[in-house]
Amino acid sequence: MAANFWASSHCKKLLDQDEVSKVAQADLERGFTPEDVKLMKIQFSSYIKSIGSNAKVRQRVVATAIAYFRRIYTRKSFSEFDPRLVAPTCLYLASKAEESTVQAKLLVFYTKKVRPTFTSLFPSTDDKAYRYDIKDILEMEMRLLEALDYYLVIYHPYRPLVQLLQDGNNTDMTAFTWSLVNDTYRTDLILMYPPFMIALACIYIASVLKEKDTRAWFEELRVDMNVIKNIAMEILDFYDNYRQIPEERIAAAVSKLLTRM
Amino acid sequence: MDGYEKLEKIGEGTYGKVYKARDKRTGRLVALKKTRLEMEDEGVPSTALREVSLLQMLSHSIYIVRLLCVESVDENGKPQLYLVFEYLDSDLKKYIDSHGRGSSNPIPAKTIQSFMYQLLKGVAHCHGHGVMHRDLKPQNLLVDKEKGLLKIADLGLGRAFTVPLKSYTHEIVTLWYRAPEVLLGASHYSTSVDMWSVGCIFAELSRKTPLFPGDSELQQLLHIFRLLGTPSEQSWPGVNKLRDWHEYPQWQPQNLSRAVPDMGPDALDLLSRMLMFDPAKRVSAKAALHHPFFDDLDKSQF
Numbered sequence: 001m002a003a004n005f006w007a008s009s010h011c012k013k014l015l016d017q018d019e020v021s022k023v024a025q026a027d028l029e030r031g032f033t034p035e036d037v038k039l040m041k042i043q044f045s046s047y048i049k050s051i052g053s054n055a056k057v058r059q060r061v062v063a064t065a066i067a068y069f070r071r072i073y074t075r076k077s078f079s080e081f082d083p084r085l086v087a088p089t090c091l092y093l094a095s096k097a098e099e100s101t102v103q104a105k106l107l108v109f110y111t112k113k114v115r116p117t118f119t120s121l122f123p124s125t126d127d128k129a130y131r132y133d134i135k136d137i138l139e140m141e142m143r144l145l146e147a148l149d150y151y152l153v154i155y156h157p158y159r160p161l162v163q164l165l166q167d168g169n170n171t172d173m174t175a176f177t178w179s180l181v182n183d184t185y186r187t188d189l190i191l192m193y194p195p196f197m198i199a200l201a202c203i204y205i206a207s208v209l210k211e212k213d214t215r216a217w218f219e220e221l222r223v224d225m226n227v228i229k230n231i232a233m234e235i236l237d238f239y240d241n242y243r244q245i246p247e248e249r250i251a252a253a254v255s256k257l258l259t260r261m
Numbered sequence: 262m263d264g265y266e267k268l269e270k271i272g273e274g275t276y277g278k279v280y281k282a283r284d285k286r287t288g289r290l291v292a293l294k295k296t297r298l299e300m301e302d303e304g305v306p307s308t309a310l311r312e313v314s315l316l317q318m319l320s321h322s323i324y325i326v327r328l329l330c331v332e333s334v335d336e337n338g339k340p341q342l343y344l345v346f347e348y349l350d351s352d353l354k355k356y357i358d359s360h361g362r363g364s365s366n367p368i369p370a371k372t373i374q375s376f377m378y379q380l381l382k383g384v385a386h387c388h389g390h391g392v393m394h395r396d397l398k399p400q401n402l403l404v405d406k407e408k409g410l411l412k413i414a415d416l417g418l419g420r421a422f423t424v425p426l427k428s429y430t431h432e433i434v435t436l437w438y439r440a441p442e443v444l445l446g447a448s449h450y451s452t453s454v455d456m457w458s459v460g461c462i463f464a465e466l467s468r469k470t471p472l473f474p475g476d477s478e479l480q481q482l483l484h485i486f487r488l489l490g491t492p493s494e495q496s497w498p499g500v501n502k503l504r505d506w507h508e509y510p511q512w513q514p515q516n517l518s519r520a521v522p523d524m525g526p527d528a529l530d531l532l533s534r535m536l537m538f539d540p541a542k543r544v545s546a547k548a549a550l551h552h553p554f555f556d557d558l559d560k561s562q563f
Contacts, residue, residue: 096307097314104302138304142333145305145313145342150331152314 013151015074020188024077027256032078036253040078041070042186042242043250044087047118049185051091054110055102059182060156065094066185067154072147074191078257081143084121084129089140097152104134120250127258157181160196164203168217173210177202186238193231197223201231262334262343265293281348290348291329296341305342313344315392315416323563324383326403326414346414351406353399353462357469367523373466374558376404376411377459378550382563383413384459385546388452392416397458398438399465436481437461437471441492442540444482446504453540456549460535467521467528482509489536490514497538527554 021034045066052062068090072081088111095102111132115122122129161181165171180202184190189198200223207214218225265282271292272279280293296309316328327347334341353376360366380402387394394401394416401415440457442450464472473488475481486492491512492500500506517533518524524532531554534544544552 092304093310096305096310099307099311101303101307104304134302138302141304142342145310145331146333149317150313151317152310153318 013071014193015188015191017192020070020074020191022074024073024079026077026079030079030256030259032253032256036256037073037078039242039245039249040083040253041073041188042238042245043118043121044069044083045186047114047121048087048091050114050117051088051107051110054113055091055095055106057091057095057100057102058098060158061091061094061098061100063156063158063182063185063190064098064154065090067156067190068093068144068148068152070188070191072144076147081140081147082129082257085132085136085140086144088132089137089144092137093141093144093152097154104137107137108132108134120247121254123251123254123258154190155195156190157184157195157199157202161199161202164196164199168203168214170203170207170212170214170217173203173206173212176210177206180205180235183238184235186242187234189231189234193227197227198231201228201235204228205232205235262293262332264332265291265345267293284345292326292346292348294344294346296343309342309344312416313342316344318390319387319392319416322383322386323410324379324386324412325416326412349403349405349410349412351404352414353402353404353411353466356404356406357399357465360469362469364523368466368469370525372409373463373528374555375409376466377463378555378558378560378563379411380413380459380462381546381549383411384455385550387413387416388455388546393452394455394458396435397455397462398435399462402462436475436478437473439481440540441482441485441538442503444478444485445500445506447540448504450540452545453543456535456543456546459546459549460532463528463532463535464521467523472520478505486510486512488515488517488520489538492538500538527552527556530554 021038023032023034023037027037048065048069049062052065065087069083069087072086072090073083088107092102092104092107158178158181161177162174165174165177177199181199184198184202200218200221203214204218206212218228264285266285268281268283268290270278271281278295280295282291282293283289284291296306313328313331316325319325320328326349329345329347332343332345334343357368360368384394384397394413396415397413401413403412403414404410405412438458438461440450440454443454461472473481473484475484486509490496491509494501517529517536521529521532531544531549531552534552535549537543
């Protein structure tokens, strides 16, 4: 597992905190703050997940799509790349890359279906986002491929999680840690850390919360516990401060997107 | 695509036409692979996407055909993707055919040794990066005759994997090079399927004709069993639990050298390790590179 990941483009492109939270120039000019960007990414991660669940794609496809989405906005601006089109297109690309293609017309259908639960992202029916169609997705597909530089292989924490839980005889925590891993996609962690480290941080949080003593096991792994704790802090910060985001804060961020310049 | 002058069509890939072309800026010869839009409304074919992303990961190796760049162009309002590869003048099938049939004009032993080393280097590189090729065959191995180079191409069926492996679809490897576990419907298989193909190619280089030219899945299995003996629970634990396992005629293993009379003892030993029935016992690409067969190869040239 490790050998595969270490040799991958995903590994070579890991970013640091400054790189992932930087606000693009075009977005700064529209008044976007780092906090706005963070909220938008969280909300659009939920949006992708919701379309994905409706389309009944595997968790892996959703995770890959969110990783693409987040990677794109480390390179491009929201102003230039409308996230309301980028989000379903990321799911489209991820479904192809993960060998379970969802037809573009179905994606358009499910995008429309989940829209009522994301009203803050679609404030006005006059908006072009209401009329995004198959051809828009196909056009955006090309732009995203270029923006991603055609690097589409993403490694996720799920497989290492299962292996690590087995190794430490902690399979009773599978369901709980799995849902923690799911929630790490509400953050930029997948762009910043090797997947097995994210998996370890989830096991770490779970053992603290479930009062399981995994200290000896962690010690044997000889991993940098400071890194694990940093990742864990980031996850806990999400739960403390961003699990419920007030609609108006999202709406305020989206309104900056719609300002005519 | 104004920057390229198309010279001739050189083949049909898994998902589109391939042209020999000249890069007008540099004068360099390239292979242009145009993606075919399978369905009107589904954009870039997923096979092309997978090939591009795998090549991005792998093509810095000299044993993998180099992807120079990707060009996206709008043709009649439809997006088209062109993959621009380095151009090589031949492939291994053409190379083998150019030596004709029969025992006259064999492929020089030194060439076989060098090609096998480069092939194994390329396969080891893919496997080390978590990618299995799944469709290794002479047509997919490009050859530069002058420089004696061999490179792996056509990664459209390759798949990045992470252990443990889950079940994949069965219709993948071209029949003649298809591993027995795939033919028998194994739901789990891994990099060792490529090593079976490598073995078949090794034998073909020596014979100049395919080792197991089956024309149906059953015929393919019978070809294999007639030479290597019908597998049993002893030679391959778990074989009779495979989905498509039936009772087959009981053949005894033949002496492998009857199929490849020109092979020396080291070559035969390596081949026999590649053609192990049990995937778990089959030699890995990395281990094969250290086999005595390559001891007298001048590795400084690679």
